[in-house]
Amino acid sequence: MQKPNYHIFVCTSSRPNGQQKGFCHTKAGVDVMARFMEEIDERGLGGEVFLTNTGCFGICEKGPVVVVYPDNVWYASVAPEDVGEIMDEHIEGGRVVGRLAL
């Protein structure tokens, strides 16, 4: 299989048992996920940038949490309107967005 250059993980508070509770879910994690999906699609990056929703990362007070691998960069309190900047700067520009990074 083609592996991703970047893999973006977005907490949507999904529990392994299918329950959905928690902070990122109530704090727009699902909207952040949707925005990333749109941006990746609009930029034609679907083959090289993967996007996956996740369960809890354990730092709920900093949610919605977005993690970018293989860089191991963690973004906190991400709003849907931050997604374009993460795409421009980090995913397309290779520069970490300092104001959001943990």
Place this chain on the structure above:
Amino acid sequence: MQKPNYHIFVCTSSRPNGQQKGFCHTKAGVDVMARFMEEIDERGLGGEVFLTNTGCFGICEKGPVVVVYPDNVWYASVAPEDVGEIMDEHIEGGRVVGRLAL
């Protein structure tokens, strides 16, 4: 925050909207997740090895899927009884488990 040395992602087919459908869920992804949780705990690796359940990785026919970052190593058709080997070889030994890797 302390970032992980290894971050293990296990597909449990959790949808962003809280639904849980798909192959990894029906094919023991949840049991694989539980086994990793036990192994990480028993080995005292909780501070350096993170474990997160995810939604679909898009290769359902190869599920349950486990992805290890920052290595960008993808394991396919992982059974609960494979988890100890991934922990021994990859997470503690630094060697990819070739028979399971994509």
